[in-house]
Amino acid sequence: MEQAREEFLTYTKTYLNLGLGKAIKLKIDHTLRVMNLCEEIARRKKLSSEEIELAKLCGLLHDIARFEQYKRYQTFVDSKSIDHGDLGVKILKDHDFIRKFSKEKKFDSVILKVVKYHNKYLLPKDLTTKERLFCNLVKDADKIDILYLYAIEEVxxxxxxxxxxxxxxxxxxxxxxxxxxxxxxxxxxxxxxxxxxxxxxxxxxxxxxxxxxxxxxxxxxxxxxxxxxxxxxxxxxxxxxxxxxxxxxxxxxx
Ligand SMILES: [Fe+2]
Known part of the structure; x- marks a missing residue:
């Protein structure tokens, strides 16, 4: 997991260096807080240590498309640019980028479903129990962090x-x-x-x-x-x- 975190920081650093303003930094910070919240929820749910790691990884990758989205469109509003869940899946699949974050292919379907659906109004009906669990977990963590940002008047x-x-x-x-x-x-x-x-x-x-x-x-x-x-x-x-x-x-x- 430490390696995945490093990989994420390396990836986002190239966007930080583009001089796009504080937007990129805000999303990096949001992502790291969501990752910690995923861990906290997973612990409270008494998931296994492997599942706790997977929860953190899903949190780390859920907004992976935000950086490319902002670089291309200078906005985080999907309706004015691109669906950042769908774009995230594409980014992770391209050149097997997902392997940089997880050596194990067995987690791919959960990770990709989380990235794709975390920003959708409803989850599709055909998810497996495991996919649904992690989608809900990340959606919860994401919402808690957005409410935190409102509470501290960052929004x-x-x-x-x-x-x-x-x-x-x-x-x-x-x-x-x-x-x-x-x-x-x-x-x-x-x-x-x-x-x-x-x-x-x-x-x-x-x-x-x-x-x-x-x-x-x-x-x-x-x-x-x-x-x-x-x-x-x-x-x-x-x-x-x-x-x-x-x-x-x-x-x-x-
Ligand atoms: Fe998101």
Whole structure:
């Protein structure tokens, strides 16, 4: 695993050296935190040591296409450039690049499925149990880290609208992950991040999120800004809905 990490740092260094600004550094840091979160979730799930290593490797490689995407398009928005999950699979397959990260071919299908599907709204039905486990694990870790970035205000949103659009807010109130295709305004991106909670697959991940308290921190960050009364009310409503949802999930499994 240490070798895979080194390989990743070597690969991304060439992009760092292109002088594309801090975007590349942010994605490297995100990737390393996601890798650690994958390890943490895998440990809490009491997976085997081989599976814990595989979880870390999946976390390390999930966003491998972000660097090429940014180099080509100077954006991380897939809809304006390229699907970074699909591009990641291509990058890893080209010249058998994946072998630099794992000598063992037996993990390829899991790794490639994780990379391809981690950014999709739904996972396909035909995944094996193992593929599904690791896809969900990485998706959970990815979401926890994005919520962390919102909580520490690393993601700043221009307030282009006074409140969440009705359609988006209704989906949130139904305790659903917001579908990106109905996103209308920049403020709606905040709603999307809150909706991540409803898509967390494992209670172990939910526990981490609750312990870290990112949702409350994120809501507070925005409430401290000069936001409209309506958005404040929407955020408070969401705070309660999310608290109840988390509590219910915790009770369901124990
Ligand atoms: Fe990603």
């Amino acid at each position: 700043s949103l221009p307030m282009d609208q006074e409140s969440f659009s009705e359609e988006v807010f209704n989906q949130l109130k139904k305790e659903q992950l917001v579908d990106r295709s109905i996103l209308k305004t920049k403020v709606d991106r905040l709603a999307i991040s809150l909706g991540f909670v409803f898509d967390i697959a494992f209670w172990e991940s939910m526990d981490i999120l609750r312990e870290k308290d990112y949702i409350n921190q994120e809501i507070e960050v925005y409430e401290q800004k000069g936001i409209s009364k309506k958005l404040r009310e929407q955020l408070e409503e969401m705070r309660i809905i999310i608290q109840n949802y988390m509590k219910r999930r915790a009770e369901d499994v124990r």
